[in-house]
Amino acid sequence: MKVYIERERKYKNVDGKTINDILSKLKLNPTTVLVAVNNELVTEDYKLKKTDKVKIISVMSGG
Amino acid sequence: MVCKACKNKPVIRLTNNNKGLCKSCFIKYFEQKTKKTISKYKLVDKKDHIGVACSGGKDSTAVLYLIHKIFGKRPDIKITAIAVDEGIKGYRPEHLKYLKKFCKELKVNLKIVSFKEEFGKSLDQIIKKGMYPCSICGVLRRSLLNRYSLKLKCTKLVTGHNLDDEAQSILMNQLKNNVKVSARLGPLTGVVKDNKFVPRIKPFYLLTEKEVKAYSFLMGYKEDLGECPYADIAFRNDVRSMLNEFENKHEGTKHSVVLSFLEVLPLLKNKYRKGPSINYCSRCKEPCSKESCKVCDLVKELKLKV
Numbered sequence: 001m002k003v004y005i006e007r008e009r010k011y012k013n014v015d016g017k018t019i020n021d022i023l024s025k026l027k028l029n030p031t032t033v034l035v036a037v038n039n040e041l042v043t044e045d046y047k048l049k050k051t052d053k054v055k056i057i058s059v060m061s062g063g
Numbered sequence: 064m065v066c067k068a069c070k071n072k073p074v075i076r077l078t079n080n081n082k083g084l085c086k087s088c089f090i091k092y093f094e095q096k097t098k099k100t101i102s103k104y105k106l107v108d109k110k111d112h113i114g115v116a117c118s119g120g121k122d123s124t125a126v127l128y129l130i131h132k133i134f135g136k137r138p139d140i141k142i143t144a145i146a147v148d149e150g151i152k153g154y155r156p157e158h159l160k161y162l163k164k165f166c167k168e169l170k171v172n173l174k175i176v177s178f179k180e181e182f183g184k185s186l187d188q189i190i191k192k193g194m195y196p197c198s199i200c201g202v203l204r205r206s207l208l209n210r211y212s213l214k215l216k217c218t219k220l221v222t223g224h225n226l227d228d229e230a231q232s233i234l235m236n237q238l239k240n241n242v243k244v245s246a247r248l249g250p251l252t253g254v255v256k257d258n259k260f261v262p263r264i265k266p267f268y269l270l271t272e273k274e275v276k277a278y279s280f281l282m283g284y285k286e287d288l289g290e291c292p293y294a295d296i297a298f299r300n301d302v303r304s305m306l307n308e309f310e311n312k313h314e315g316t317k318h319s320v321v322l323s324f325l326e327v328l329p330l331l332k333n334k335y336r337k338g339p340s341i342n343y344c345s346r347c348k349e350p351c352s353k354e355s356c357k358v359c360d361l362v363k364e365l366k367l368k369v
Contacts, residue, residue, distance in 0.1 A: 007290075031078065031310045034277055041074035041277060043083055045064050059276040060290065060303075 001048065007058040020044045022054065032059055075277050078314040086281055093278045097129050097266045104250040106264040107134065107219065112141040114217030114261065116208050117166075117173070119146070119158025119288065121279035122223030124165060126266055128282070130221055131169050145211055145220075147204045148177040150185020154291055161285050174215060176207050183368030186293075196293035199361060206349075206358040212261035224265040227272035230320040231302045238302070245324070246331040254335045257350045271317065 002011045003022060016022040019035050019042060030044050036055045037046060048054070066073050066085035073083030084092055101107055115130055117123040127144055134140045144166050148155055159175065166173040179185045182203060190196045212220045229248060236245040246254050250268040253260060267275055294300070309316040343349065344356035347369070351357070362369055 029307050029311045031273065031307045034075075034273065034280060036280070041086075041280060043064050043073045043076045057276070057280065059273045060294075 001050075001052070001054065003054045003056060005056050007056075007060075017048060018044065019046045019048070019054075022048070023056075026056070028056065033057060034059055074281065075274070077274070078271070078310065079318040081314070089277065090281060093270065093274060094129060094132070096270055098133060100250060100268050101133070101264075101266050104264075104268070106251055106266060107140070110139045111218045112143070112216055113219050113221055114208075114212045114215060115142065115144045115171075115221040116223070116263075117144045117146045117162050118223075119155075119160075119162035119165075120223070121284055122225060122267065122272075122275050124162070124223075124284050125275055125279050125282070126221055126223040127165070127171065128169070129266065131171055135169075142171055143215055143217060144171050144173040145208060145215070145217075146173065146175045147207050148175055148179075149200055149204065150178050150187055151291060151293070152187055154289055157288050161288065165284075174211060176211050178203060178207075181207055181368075182362065184365075189365055189367070190293070195297075197297040197299070199365070200293070202357045202361055206356075209259075209261055213259065217261055220261045220263045222263055222265055223267060223275070225267040225270050225272050225275050226317055226321055227303070227306070229265070229268060229324075230306055230317040231299055233320055233324045234302050234306065235299060242331065243335055246328070246335040249325070249328050249332075254332050255341050257341055259350050269318075269321070 001013070001015055003014050003026070004011050005026075012026065014022050014025050016025060020030070023030050023033065023035070023044065034057045035042055035044070036057060037048070037052045039053075039055070064073050064076065064083040065071065066088050067082040068088040069085060071085035071088075074086050075089055076083050107113065113130060113134065115123065115127045117127055131142055134142060144162070146159060146162055148159060163173060177185075178189070186196065186200055189199060208220060232248055233245060236242060250265050252263040306317055306320070341350050342352060342354065344351045344359055345354055346359040347356060349356050349358070361367065
C-alpha cells in the first residue's frame with residue numbers, strides 16, 4: 001500500500017492490517033502524527049482496506 | 064474503538080484517558096476545554112483588548128478563531144491580531160498571506176511588524192554560521208510583540224502555546240537549572256506586574272499539540288505550509304523528542320509534567336515575587352532582570368538598528 005508522508009512530501013510502500021502496523025513499520029511515534037484515511041482522521045486501531053488512501057500528518061508546529 | 068460520547072467512528076484517541084472521540088464530539092471537547100481554561104485561570108477580564116500573536120500556523124490560527132468565536136460578539140472586548148515577519152525566505156511570506164486572508168474573513172484587525180523595519184535586518188540577514196537562530200528570533204519576536212501590544216493598548220496578549228510547548232519549557236528549565244524562568248510560565252505568564260509588560264495568556268494550555276493539529280485539520284485550516292527552516296537546531300527539539308518517546312511508552316506523561324508543575328507554580332511565583340525589585344534596562348528603560356535587557360544585548364552584539 002502506498003502511504004503519503006506529508007512532512008517528507010513523498011510516498012512510501014508499506015503493508016499492514018491497521019494504522020498501528022503502518023506506523024510501527026515506518027518507525028513513527030503515534031504521539032507525533034495524525035493519520036487521515038481517504039482524507040478523514042482515524043485512530044490507530046483502524047482496519048485498512050485495499051482501496052484506502054493513507055496520509056500521515058506530522059503534528060509538529062511550523063515555528 | 065468507538066466515540067466514547069456517541070458511539071460514532073472516532074477521529075482521535077485522547078492519550079491522557081484513552082478515550083476515542085468522533086469529529087463533532089472532539090470539536091465540542093476542544094472548544095469547551097479552551098473555554099474552561101480561560102475561565103478557570105481567569106485569562107480574560109471585562110473590557111480587555113485582546114492582542115492575538117499570530118504566525119499563520121495552525122496553533123495561532125486556531126486560537127485566533129476561538130478567541131473570536133468566544134469574545135467576538137462582546138461589545139466590551141476588542142480583538143487585534145499581531146504578526147511578526149522575521150524575514151525567513153520561503154517560509155514566512157506564505158504564512159502571512161494565509162493569515163491576512165483569515166483575518167479578513169473573521170473581520171479582525173491585523174498588525175504586521177517586521178524585523179527588517181524594526182531592527183534594520185531580516186532574520187536571514189542576521190543569522191550566521193554557528194549562531195542559534197531560535198534563541199535570537201525568540202528574544203526579538205517576544206520584544207516586538209510586547210512593544211506593539213503596548214502601542215495598540217492591548218491589555219492581554221494571547222499565544223497559541225499548547226500543553227506540549229509548556230511541558231517542554233518546564234523540562235528545559237529543569238535541565239538548564241533555570242527554575243526562576245519557570246516561575247514566569249503558566250496559563251497566565253509573568254511573576255511581577257509592570258505597566259511595560261502585557262500579560263501573555265495561553266488558552267490552549269491544557270490541550271496537546273496533537274489535539275490542536277486535529278482541530279485545525281477538522282476545521283479545514285490550510286495545512287502543509289512547511290516548517291521553519293531553523294526549527295531543527297533548537298535544544299527544544301531534543302526535549303520534544305524525549306517527551307514524545309516517554310509519552311508513547313507511558314501515556315499521560317506530558318499531562319503529568321504540566322499538572323504537577325501547576326501544583327508548585329504558585330509557590331514559585333510567590334518565591335520570586337518576593338525577590339529583588341524589578342530592574343530597568345540602562346539603554347532602553349524596558350523592564351528586565353539584569354542591567355541591560357536581552358534585546359539591547361543582541362542589538363549591540365549583532366549591530367542591529369535600535
